[in-house]
Amino acid sequence: MSKYKCIIFDCDGVLVDSEPLSNQVMVDIANELGANINLDYALRNFKGNSFDNCANQISELIGRKAPENLEAIYRERSFEKFRNEIQPIEGVKEILGNLTIPFCVASSGPENKIKLNLNLTGLDEYFQENIFSCYTIQKWKPEPDIFIWASQSMGFEPSECLVVEDSKIGVKAALNGGFDVFGYTAHDYQDELPKLATKTFSDMLILPDLL
Incomplete structure (x- = not known):
């Protein structure tokens, strides 16, 4: 039996494949202002950060x-790009449909963005109102507040919860809150997560075996 009683999923890059889309939009806007960067730069420097930091x-x-x-x-x-192109992370629908413990989503994005992307990918039915946004509490990763709020709202202690993250900043936020955190590494472009996370995995379908 798993020691975890609740799973807290990050959204971007864990549930929905939004990182390349949102970061390309950021690149395009930055370059219009004279930045001269590319998508690789954005994924290395913007991924997981708050908008203000970017x-x-x-x-x-x-x-x-x-x-x-x-x-x-x-x-x-970015919302327009999501509407045209966003897809769920491969295997995540099957995982959510078969989980037998409570779960929620906790993201740095605004709540309307989280709900839009969950709706566009058909994942909204799995989360209902169990959606937590950093914008609501105005606290940002790597501070742990978003995960602590999510765990408390779901009725569990940090030690009873598992966080699933795909960014270094998100992993640090979970660790700062006393959570175990599994790093999803399918898009870990700089191979940062194995040094930080409790465990790492690159195929969403093997998550149940890791629990």
Whole structure:
């Protein structure tokens, strides 16, 4: 029997394959401002970060403060790209459909983004209202607050929960909160997670065996 009583999933890169899409939008906007970066740069530097952190990085790249409406532009363009292209992570529907313990999603994205992407990929039925956004509490990874809030709301202690993450910042947030964290490494471009996570795996379908 698993020692875990609840699983807390990150959203981007764990449930939905959104990282290449959202980061390409960020690249396009940054380059329009004169940044001269590519998708590889974005995946190495933006992935897992709060939007404000990404905006600050863009400001440094272009040598001036990024426009005040940067996030509004980014959300509009990325939501449109999601509507046209987003897919669930391979195998995740089968996993969610067969889990026998409670689970939820906790993400750095705004709640409307989380709900949009879960809806577009057909995953929304699995989560209902068990959706937790950093925007709601205004606390960001690598601070552990989002995972602590999620575990408390689900009725469990951190020691009873497993976090599934795909970014170094997300893994650190879970560890900072006293959680075990499994790193999903299918898109771990810099091979960072094995040094940090409790366990790592690259195929979502083997998650039940790891529990």
